[in-house]
Amino acid sequence: MALPVTETVECDILIIGGGMSGCGAAFESKFWGSDLKVVIAEKAVIERSGATGEGLSAINCYMGQRYGWNTPEDFVQYVVNDMMGLAREDLVYDVGRHVDSSVHLLEEWGLPIWKKEDGTYERIGRWQIPIHGESIKPVTAEPARKAVGQENIYERVSVTHLLTDANDPERIAGAVGFGVRENKLYLFKAKAVIITTGGASNVFRPRSVNEGIGRTWYSVFATGSAYGLMIPVGTEMTQMEHRFVPTRFKDGYGPVGMWFQYFHARVTNALGEDYTVTRDDELDKYPPYGRAVPTPTPLRNHQMFLDIRDGKGPMYMRTEEAMQKLAGGDPAKMDQVRQEAWEDFLDMTIAQALTWASQNIEPEVTPSEVNLAEPYIMGSHSGEAGAWVSGPEDLAPPEYFWGYNKMTTIRGLFAAGDGVGAAPHKFSSGSFTEGRLAAKAAVNFLRDNPAAPSVSDAQVRQLHESIWAPLETFDRHQGASTTEGINPNYITAAQALVRLQKIMDEYAGGTSAWYTTNGPTLERGIRLIEMLREDLKQLGARNRHELLRCWEVVHRTWVGEAHMRHLLHRQETRWPGYYYRADYPDLDDANWRVFVNSRYDAANDQWSLMTRPYINLVK
């Protein structure tokens, strides 16, 4: 195969992904290791890349330790309850105890945070503070760019595979990828690698399937590469069965947190009923989490799900009721509330503002539909899929500790943000913080392990050929059909994505299956996704833009397969409202308050699944 030129980059630390976690990792690593060569590889441009590129209207993870608002212990208790009993308390605590420093630094760099008259931060909820966050990403990227230096930022480079040491498959050695805009292959040789790439949107068939496939709730740029990079090299993963199903404004997917917590709006059904009242008894079925305060997010979903299933929709966010009440007849106050309501969308989900305008919805007059979205697999927001990582030395029990904070089971491979499993509710600030923690640990690792791993030229050549194969496949076979998109020798990335989404939707409990599946359905889905994974070797791409899409669908397919295998292993329904195992409809704390972990063995193309203990640390 004729391959383009390879650019080889040798570095101490390779950060894959330049989102919030990646920028945190870049900033932190150069403070502790100013002598080290730190490189960022990013498929876009770090000023607008990642899930926060569009902006944010709130920081959702802030303790306010200096105000005495919350302690990290409070945070752990809240998160474990919201996750129905399963989160790594050492990891959650670690983010909680550090996150305030990140928020204060972001403010110092230029992030405008809403203030009360006395100068303290305004609050939305217990952990949430409102921001004028349209530029949170450029504000975050700027010091990261300065810290590592422009010459060490490789933008428009798509990283497709990790590389392990030629003599030791459990030691990281770097990564490979290609230039999206330049006709080039890349080889990154690194002594430590930090995965900060994204969780996964568009694994499940979304509710909007034409142009609207881009209007996913979680960023459409988040292609599951955090998992698609780590799984194939045998990294132990955890909680890949977990998913997040957001309740959001219908179709535009505008945020609801401000409406629930700041404006105190209710959601009512077609009969005017509030499901949190009429479905209150349902919470007794899920002790002890059902009666925790606040009600865990999946159970709130579950209550609404029952209303919709019983034909009581549409569900409306009663924006008009909340705004009239807040304004109390004062036009100036109403103007302020209106400004705040529109900013919530214009700062972060502009599509929702257009949805309102296009449907002539004035929120002070007209209530607005909400719905349960398609599932998302992620590790940063309310999801907890990701790598099984070591905890910090002073917090982690022996079962959770193997030397370096946030290091995966592959030596020298660290993760942060969506890449770290069982550590949810990080959001933007927590992901940035986790990137910083991973980076400091990576510098420690390098001080203890200064030798460069060895890279096999043959392995690199093989991976480079596989990266380039879709272009070659298209070239070789395009003459076999007069219709470019219909050819027995290849499938396009767009076609493969639709197939993945159909499998996931119908077999793994997507929206058309009412979030419901069972063992035999999952087993059938796994057989079909195995065939899809084989067919992905016959992806065809006309150009490097399509080649990017090819590797995105490969990563998403790894996520889908891992998700189904984990769903099959966990024989209970732990998160009603996110998914239902019809054959195991109850939550089973006695047997399943454990983490489900997996490891993929590439040499034998086999998955092994296992459980790891949940250990209570905060009493």
Added chain:
Amino acid sequence: MPTFVNPTACNACAGEHQGPLCVYICPNDLMALDLESNKGFNQEPQLCSECYACVKLCPQEAIHVRGYSDFIPLGASVQPRRVENGLTWTVTFRNGKVLEFTYPSRSTPVGSSEPYKDFTEDPAGDLKGQGLAGESHWLGVDKLPSLAASN
């Protein structure tokens, strides 16, 4: 909500910025330059997440958004204009009603951040500890909490 480019207003950034800014900034590799017409265009509108990165950056205000055909009725628009340290938004409803909002987006001049300014940690001596860079000042409390201390 896919972006589209008004061909009358687009000048492909007139040879400045080493190429069109929309092509530079698009997080999803969607905006491209049509070499024949020398205009920007969205090469894959079904994967556009309406993030507006290109719309906000376009010096000609040539990029607009036509709401997703899946669920957005025709006739409305949401258009930003960059003002000093913020954005002004014009929201036009399907029925012709117009709202205008201006919000700040950063409190410091672009480029003014100073990484590690006044940080007092010792990169060698404090490396083994749990504290992050700058935390002795920026955490907001005197001591980094630990579980050992709380239990």
